[in-house]
Amino acid sequence: MTPPRLRYTIDSNPDPLPAGEVAATLTLTAGLPSRNQYADLTRLTLTLPVGKEEKELVITPDRIAKTAPQGWTVTHSHPDSATFMITYEPEGDDPVTVDKDITFTLYPLDISPASGTCTLHITETSIDSDGNPTDATENIKVTKFRKDFRVGQFGPTEQVVPYGGSTELTWDITGATSFKIEWWEHVLQHKREQDLAGGVRTWTTPPLTSTTPLTLTAYAKDDQGGTLTHRMAAIVAVRSGDLEAGDLTVNGTVEAIREETPWKDQPKHKVALGDKPAGETRKITSCSLTAATDGLLCIQPVAATTSGNVLALHIPRAGKPAQKEAQFVLPLMTPMTIPLRRGASLVAERAHAQKKAVFEYYWFPLGRAGELTRTYTYEA
Numbered sequence: 001m002t003p004p005r006l007r008y009t010i011d012s013n014p015d016p017l018p019a020g021e022v023a024a025t026l027t028l029t030a031g032l033p034s035r036n037q038y039a040d041l042t043r044l045t046l047t048l049p050v051g052k053e054e055k056e057l058v059i060t061p062d063r064i065a066k067t068a069p070q071g072w073t074v075t076h077s078h079p080d081s082a083t084f085m086i087t088y089e090p091e092g093d094d095p096v097t098v099d100k101d102i103t104f105t106l107y108p109l110d111i112s113p114a115s116g117t118c119t120l121h122i123t124e125t126s127i128d129s130d131g132n133p134t135d136a137t138e139n140i141k142v143t144k145f146r147k148d149f150r151v152g153q154f155g156p157t158e159q160v161v162p163y164g165g166s167t168e169l170t171w172d173i174t175g176a177t178s179f180k181i182e183w184w185e186h187v188l189q190h191k192r193e194q195d196l197a198g199g200v201r202t203w204t205t206p207p208l209t210s211t212t213p214l215t216l217t218a219y220a221k222d223d224q225g226g227t228l229t230h231r232m233a234a235i236v237a238v239r240s241g242d243l244e245a246g247d248l249t250v251n252g253t254v255e256a257i258r259e260e261t262p263w264k265d266q267p268k269h270k271v272a273l274g275d276k277p278a279g280e281t282r283k284i285t286s287c288s289l290t291a292a293t294d295g296l297l298c299i300q301p302v303a304a305t306t307s308g309n310v311l312a313l314h315i316p317r318a319g320k321p322a323q324k325e326a327q328f329v330l331p332l333m334t335p336m337t338i339p340l341r342r343g344a345s346l347v348a349e350r351a352h353a354q355k356k357a358v359f360e361y362y363w364f365p366l367g368r369a370g371e372l373t374r375t376y377t378y379e380a
Helices: none
Strands: 007-013 025-031 040-047 066-068 072-076 082-088 096-098 102-109 118-125 133-145 150-156 169-173 178-185 190-197 202-204 212-221 227-238 269-274 284-290 295-304 309-318 319-330 336-340 344-352 357-365 374-379
Touching: 007 133, 025 040, 040 102, 072 102, 102 336, 118 374, 133 227, 133 309, 150 212, 150 227, 227 284, 269 284, 269 344, 295 319, 295 344, 344 357
Parallel strands: none
Antiparallel strands: 007 025, 025 102, 040 082, 040 096, 040 118, 066 102, 072 082, 118 133, 150 169, 169 202, 178 190, 178 212, 212 227, 269 357, 284 344, 284 374, 295 336, 295 357, 309 319, 309 344
16 A cells, blocks of 8 residues: 555644543644655545544534635535545645645534544545556544543653753643653663553652653543553753753753764664755755654764864744754764754754765654654755
8 A cells, every 4th residue: 555645643622632522623734754855746635533432533524614724725525424625726636746744724623422532534645756646545543531531730840950860750630540651761772661550640760861751651541441541741851061062942941962872773864965966956055854743853963074063053933933042063973962842943054164064863753743844945
């Protein structure tokens, strides 16, 4: 079966989604994996299961309104079901080139009263390299919780700790039968976990020696006695003494921390600034890496034409991209771990008068979305 050209994520408001909610919002985001620079589409079809049982999402599609980016059209194509045709311009006959994330919103949704897990079905019609239409499907699970399951505060009491220090993870969750904590040790080389009873509200980390992702999974029962799960993630950064990169905040959250070694066993990507990629007549001047979910980015320059600082990095300020949230430079073979929040971007450019800068990066997502979205700018 042909895999989808785009990656798809579903977000709900409220989150977690309570069964019986009468005015929920569902957001579908379609974006390019980093391995592709574009996709030619003719149509997307989104189908929500309709009914009142645990495997169905909405009671009725009658009230559902749709919003879409400029140029896109969402049509409620079957009045008796929650099936939506998504096309570019009303006719939608010709393919449209998708080169950035597109987001569609459905509201209000009358959520089915029975808690449980349901499946949303997405069909993507794209044009392959030979000009032929190709269908691909994606199934996304959505969980409806009983209304006695509520999630409040969650996070570490200290988001940056000294080398070898600990912090307390706290949360306010009701209706959970049990919890599980997962964390990584030694620069994401070893995964650890610990089970906790449903009444527990705090947990103290072991001594930390590297920037550490923490995941809390809450387990709850549905109306049929089955088990439902809700996962949340946080990041604790570690000061590394003389290896510390400096007080650089990322979208007002945590510091960028330099690591001694790159992560192991993670997919590695390479980018060459100053090169002409296949099919291009111009050189790449900059590369932007955008996160569709919270995560950790490890980046280091691996080749250059001269010594000294090789790579110039900056993070545009949220809502004011012309301003910089943080900026710094990296010498050759100097790795840096940077926490990125959902929607944040890291822009990489050649430092100073470098004619070429090659860098590698590893991405550790802490949510459902996968790879970073990678976009280039070219010389004029």
